[in-house]
Amino acid sequence: MKLFELKGKTAFIPGGYGGIGAAISRGLARAGAKVVVAGRDATKARALAKQIGGGARGVGLDVEDVRAIRDTVDGIGRVDILVNCVGIQREQALADVTEETYDLVYRTNLKSAMFLAQAVAKKQIAAKRGGKQVHLLSVRAQLGLRGRGYSAYCSTKGGLVMLIRQHASELGKHGICVNGVAPTVVRTEMGAHWLKDPKTAAWLKERIPLGRVAEPSDCVGATQFFCSSAGDYVTGQILYLDGGITASQ
Numbered sequence: 001m002k003l004f005e006l007k008g009k010t011a012f013i014p015g016g017y018g019g020i021g022a023a024i025s026r027g028l029a030r031a032g033a034k035v036v037v038a039g040r041d042a043t044k045a046r047a048l049a050k051q052i053g054g055g056a057r058g059v060g061l062d063v064e065d066v067r068a069i070r071d072t073v074d075g076i077g078r079v080d081i082l083v084n085c086v087g088i089q090r091e092q093a094l095a096d097v098t099e100e101t102y103d104l105v106y107r108t109n110l111k112s113a114m115f116l117a118q119a120v121a122k123k124q125i126a127a128k129r130g131g132k133q134v135h136l137l138s139v140r141a142q143l144g145l146r147g148r149g150y151s152a153y154c155s156t157k158g159g160l161v162m163l164i165r166q167h168a169s170e171l172g173k174h175g176i177c178v179n180g181v182a183p184t185v186v187r188t189e190m191g192a193h194w195l196k197d198p199k200t201a202a203w204l205k206e207r208i209p210l211g212r213v214a215e216p217s218d219c220v221g222a223t224q225f226f227c228s229s230a231g232d233y234v235t236g237q238i239l240y241l242d243g244g245i246t247a248s249q
Contacts, residue, residue: 002229003228003230004031004224004225004228004230005032005227005228005229006028006031006032006033006081006227006228007030007031007032007033007119008031008032008037009033009034009080009081009225009227010036010076010077010078010079010080010081011025011026011033011034011035011036011080011081011082011083011249012027012036012038012073012076012079012081012082012083012120013035013036013037013038013040013082013083013084013085014027014038014044014052014061014063014082014083014084014086014112014116015038015039015041015049015063015084015085015086015087015136016036016037016039016083016085017037017039017041017044017045017047017048017056017058017189018039018085018188018189018190019186019187019189019190019216020085020183020186020216020219021037021039021047021083021085022216023039023216023217023219023220024168024219024220024223025056025127026052026085026220027217027220027221027223027224028081028083028220028223028224028227028236029052029053029054029056029195030060031187031224031227031228033080033081033227034054034055034057034134034156034178035049035052035056035057036049036056036057036058036059036076036079037049037052037057037058037059037230037245038054038058038059038072039057039060040062041060042058042059042060044058045058045059045060045061046058046059047080047086048136049197057076058077059072059075062064063108063112063116063182064107064108064111065110066111066115069112069115069119070115070119073117073119073120073123074123075117078123078127078241079120079124079131080124080129080131080132081131081132081133081134081227082116082117082120082131082132082133083118083133083134083136083223083227084112084113084117084133084134084135084136085136086109086112086113086116087108087109087136087137087157088104088105088108088109088137088190089105089152089153089182089190090097090105090152091148091152091153092105092149092152092153092216093149095189096149097151097152097219098151101152101181102152105152105153105156106152107137108188109156109157109160110156110159110160110163110222113160113163113230114163114200115134116166117133117135117163117167117178120133121133121167121171121174121176122243124171124172124176125171125176126191128174129175130174130175130176130177130230131174131175131176131177131228132165132176132177132178132226132231133171133177133178133179134179134180134181134182134226134227135155135160135163135178135179135180135181136158136179136180136182136183136219136223136224137161137162137180137181137182137238138153138182138183138184139182139183139184139240139242139245140153140154140157140158140228140235141154141157141158141160141182141238142158142161142179142182142238142240142246143246143249147169155191157182157205160180161180161238164178164179164180164236164238168234168235168236168237171235172235176235177226177231177234177235178195178235179226179231179234179235179236179237179238179239180237180238181219181222181223181238181239181240181241182228182238182240182241182242183219183228183241183242184208184213184214184220184241184243184245185204185213185214185234186213186214186215186216186218186244187213187214187215187216188216195203195213201213201214207245207248207249208237208242208245209243209245209247209248210228210243211241211243213239213243214217214242214243216238218241219241222239228238230244
């Protein structure tokens with residue numbers, strides 16, 4: 001089990017108080033990491049950090065502000081692990097996509113990932129201790145969605161796949177592993193619209209071989225694996241945490 005321990009590690013978790021992020025923040029803390037929960041609402045970040053305890057910290061961060069990303073990473077000291085849980089969806093049919101909405105999704109889902117990764121990588125390279133970077137994606141990084149307006153979401157998550165692969169290729173020589181965890185629908189506030197309509201929920205579950213949507217807790221183990229020494233020889237990979245949907249679609 002020591003392969004999965006994170007004692008002595010500091011994990012920076014942007015988006016760490018959201019549905020998936022909070023589960024991951026708690027899970028990495030249980031594994032021994034000192035977590036730094038970051039998000040736009042500093043009060044929520046600090047409240048979760050207080051609940052977690054064990055030296056956890058909460059900080060405010062607007063990931064659309066590149067300067068704020070750099071200042072925040074510089075200010076938190078040692079960063080062994082980045083787990084990027086930032087992501088939004090704004091559904092618009094192709095004919096109705098606006099430039100403003102597309103740019104918002106791009107800045108939040110893809111541009112922020114680039115500069116979070118860059119800021120953390122600079123610190124990890126300087127420390128010469130290697131490191132881990134994990135980005136949360138979605139099965140929509142690989143699968144389009146018939147009948148729904150997912151242009152912005154799918155394209156930014158698909159772009160994140162290639163960002164992960166490129167960063168893994170560049171950072172490998174420094175002992176830094178970069179990977180992604182891509183769930184299907186998770187039972188969170190963001191995924192609630194899929195589940196509130198019984199017909200939609202039934203349709204969704206029929207498409208998933210395991211017959212259920214993911215729980216936030218389902219995302220913890222895969223993330224911890226990538227963050228721990230158990231994943232030291234794994235980089236540039238996307239783990240589709242999807243109940244088998246990408247195997248059958």
